[in-house]
Amino acid sequence: MTAHLLTIGDEILIGQIVDTNSAWMSRELNLRGMRVNGKSSVGDTREEIIQGVEHAASTADVVIMTGGLGPTKDDVTKKTLAGMFDSGMSFHQETYDRIAAFFARIGRALPAAMRDQATVPDKALLLPNKVGQAPGMWFERDGKVFISLPGVPFEMEYLMSAEVLPRLQQRYPAQPIAHRTLATAGEGESVIAKRIEAFEDALPPHIKLAYLPSLGQVRLRLTGVWNGPLVPDAQAILEAELDDKKMALHALIPDIVYGYEEESLQQAVGKLLLDQGKQLGTAESCTGGYVAHLITTVAGSSVYFPGSVVTYSYEMKSKLLGVKPDSLTRFGAVSEETVREMALGALDTLGVDVAVAISGIAGPSGGTPEKPVGTVWMAVCDRERTVAVKHHFGRDRLKNIQLTGVYALNLVRQFLLGQV
């Protein structure tokens, strides 16, 4: 089965919003063995919608539209679709009641425009939207499926997960498919590729490996598609096979794999701290609180994270962390001596078991020939030992801060595991 994704609305065409919906939908369809073979965007006039839908239908089995259903704009989209599928429009009491209940729940008066939101094409199979107003709509014509969803990301995600994906899987039964993802940090794509070359070359043709890189991290996704005759326990056999491959792959790179599936590095570090019954603190200079922010994006982090100090100035490094003024003047704020003293100071100041300290030159200015922009020192310690490392990142301030955050968390992880 092939799908084409069509976004409707001027806000995409004028660049007011970045289309994140399409990437989410593509990923979810792909994970279920459904191929997206095209995407497009059109404005919200009748002519553009017709042209967009017909073009999409000419290239794929299923057309999934998002947007054009807001209370000020839904008229043209719905009427255009009704026209294309030879359908009248009717008021739909059930949808209206659901919308009214939704507004009652959030304590707001029901706007008059909601009568129009509940007026829908007769021929549409309605997909109830439990998290918003406009329902999703499912049309069929000449053996092709046309689905219209609201553009608000969490409404689209709800309707895709609860309604669209299960129905598509039923209508277009695919070969059993299974996935396993390993999350790694600290090595680039090419280094990983070399380390796992023999494993990758030996994979059977029905299992593929994908590299999904992001800043400082690479996720490795194994995808298996059943390729024999369909036996009742095909899915289970495939899942077991992928579990084996996952473990084999993990065994090749145990030092860089921090988790599976969607787990984030900050979640992995949090889990280790919980397991070991330890508390962590951060002492940050160039990252300016970014590492603490990453850690505290995880719900429940207060159990293992009592706090942090951000010491941008020399004075704060000495006052709050006890860094010797002599170290700062002799070696500079960006030096092994300083980050070691910062980390040790943080143990006491924050009363934690493990501390990580970071000092670097985020840029764009402040570099010297010996310490160019992107030079970062970091140290992690407990009461027994301290490990310090130096990195050289690039020239972009924000990227340097973000990369440093990933490397600092990974250093904490390795330290907790005794790998450094």
Added chain:
Amino acid sequence: MTAHLLTIGDEILIGQIVDTNSAWMSRELNLRGMRVNGKSSVGDTREEIIQGVEHAASTADVVIMTGGLGPTKDDVTKKTLAGMFDSGMSFHQETYDRIAAFFARIGRALPAAMRDQATVPDKALLLPNKVGQAPGMWFERDGKVFISLPGVPFEMEYLMSAEVLPRLQQRYPAQPIAHRTLATAGEGESVIAKRIEAFEDALPPHIKLAYLPSLGQVRLRLTGVWNGPLVPDAQAILEAELDDKKMALHALIPDIVYGYEEESLQQAVGKLLLDQGKQLGTAESCTGGYVAHLITTVAGSSVYFPGSVVTYSYEMKSKLLGVKPDSLTRFGAVSEETVREMALGALDTLGVDVAVAISGIAGPSGGTPEKPVGTVWMAVCDRERTVAVKHHFGRDRLKNIQLTGVYALNLVRQFLLGQV
């Protein structure tokens, strides 16, 4: 002139990356009066590229392609385009020399694949890529323009700014156009719309107002398009007219406008601190360092930002900020009393002139009937006075942190200006 944006590459179709290029390009074209009337994405096979380009050309005057030019994939894209435009392929010494110089500059060996990167269609006008490898290409056929650019965002942005936009403006001279943007924080779209209703209604037809909302902020963009006969100083007249409108709009909402054009809230706060010769510190609980992170994303912030304390635990609030244990037990960590004491404590601990303190329930758990998830107290103070305010945000942890960050910075801004 109308443009169609076409992305080439499977990584978009499988949802591996979010297409941010299209939004950037749409915005830049729009600002120059060029309309994007469609966008689409195709995979990187010959058939898909041909079909995508022909479809795009059937709907617009200019087709701008991105992607499909990386060293492992450029072959199919370039050969397909050469075929479509009846062109041979030749090695281009100048491009090769430029690529070689680029590799020499970053201190890496020149890969053999770079000979292919420098082999390009004869009929293409080459757009030299000074920040990467693959050059941009400009083709013409039957009065339409076809432009191919690399997909790496900063290479695309460089080529658009340096080569494509100036050439398009020359080839499709548009009416003079001008923009003015006011950046606001602290009020939603609908409240702003009511406050400026009379102004908006009285705008002449050739000046439009757009609302560009983001988390906790709204940018108001005035766009004027010259609509009379073209006189030599049309642009200057239009610019002056927009300056007038900008000032008139600013005068209606002086309390919420923090800057113009691309200025960020953290830049605006930094500028005020510099102007007033003051230093700021943050004392953060639920934001976990996010406010300090925002402040330190601005280059040069070390002048006015010596540091921050993140006090997630009761103990740290008392130890580092001198919050009375009695206040914490009687009123709780999320209370007016606690944030006031945190802010005053931060003045001394961080040795700053102004401090902002934040404590709230980011969620998803930790709420109570009296203090539901999303309840946030914040206080700002100097040696003379303290202002505390309470907010109620939503249920999503990360959004609560981000919204709180914006509101906290805006509170500091208003405090520095004596507006609160």
